[in-house]
Amino acid sequence: MFKIKDVNFEIVHSYLDAFISNQENKLIFGLHITGKSKKDVFLEYEPTVHSDVLLKINVNEIKKWNNISNKIIEWENYPEDETAPPSALLYVFEHEFIYNCKIKFKEINGEMFININALCDVNFDEEYSRRLPLEIETKIEFEGIYFGKGTNEKECIERIKQYLPEEKLIYVKNKYDVSLLIPNNRNVESNRLIMGY
Numbered sequence: 001m002f003k004i005k006d007v008n009f010e011i012v013h014s015y016l017d018a019f020i021s022n023q024e025n026k027l028i029f030g031l032h033i034t035g036k037s038k039k040d041v042f043l044e045y046e047p048t049v050h051s052d053v054l055l056k057i058n059v060n061e062i063k064k065w066n067n068i069s070n071k072i073i074e075w076e077n078y079p080e081d082e083t084a085p086p087s088a089l090l091y092v093f094e095h096e097f098i099y100n101c102k103i104k105f106k107e108i109n110g111e112m113f114i115n116i117n118a119l120c121d122v123n124f125d126e127e128y129s130r131r132l133p134l135e136i137e138t139k140i141e142f143e144g145i146y147f148g149k150g151t152n153e154k155e156c157i158e159r160i161k162q163y164l165p166e167e168k169l170i171y172v173k174n175k176y177d178v179s180l181l182i183p184n185n186r187n188v189e190s191n192r193l194i195m196g197y
Helices: 151-162
Strands: 002-004 007-021 025-038 048-058 072-075 090-092 096-097 101-109 109-122 130-139 143-149 169-173 180-184
Touching: 007 130, 025 109, 143 151, 151 169, 151 180
Parallel strands: 007 143
Antiparallel strands: 002 007, 002 130, 007 025, 025 048, 048 090, 072 101, 090 096, 101 109, 109 130, 143 180, 169 180
8 A cells, every 4th residue: 555645555565675874883774665546536657755865774783674564663843954854755846854753573474564754745735735644564584784886795794794683695896897685585676786776
């Protein structure tokens, strides 16, 4: 489910990615969910919820990525600093912060689901303008961890051990020559980090 007020969208993709912040010594998860209109409202648009810094994980806090199950992330107002976590943007016509937000992760039968309840501004017309309810509930995948260019396999594996010591990961590079570790159960051909999305 991806819903803005009374408009439902088909979910095109939903995934988490991550990177290691050397400055903060944390593993930082980002979020990407894109929908496609199923009716005339917003027909030519693909609303996207995006966060570069959604969840920060400390060293030895979890063993595998799906240990984020049952974590709850909340914030009320627009952040004064857009780099201050947690925060997320909704893009329909332009990027707008979502607010009064509550995000929950839950694992069911070995699959991770995300539930988002928030308010958003779309500024489409009088009916679809400000303080619109945003609801998302969907299965979500973990696509992997970015390490940047020039990082070899040994360095990547060494750096991730203190954050995801039990995760089975494989080393790859995407089309931009950026080093990645991706879960070994993910399809390499369809992995969005490899494709460079």
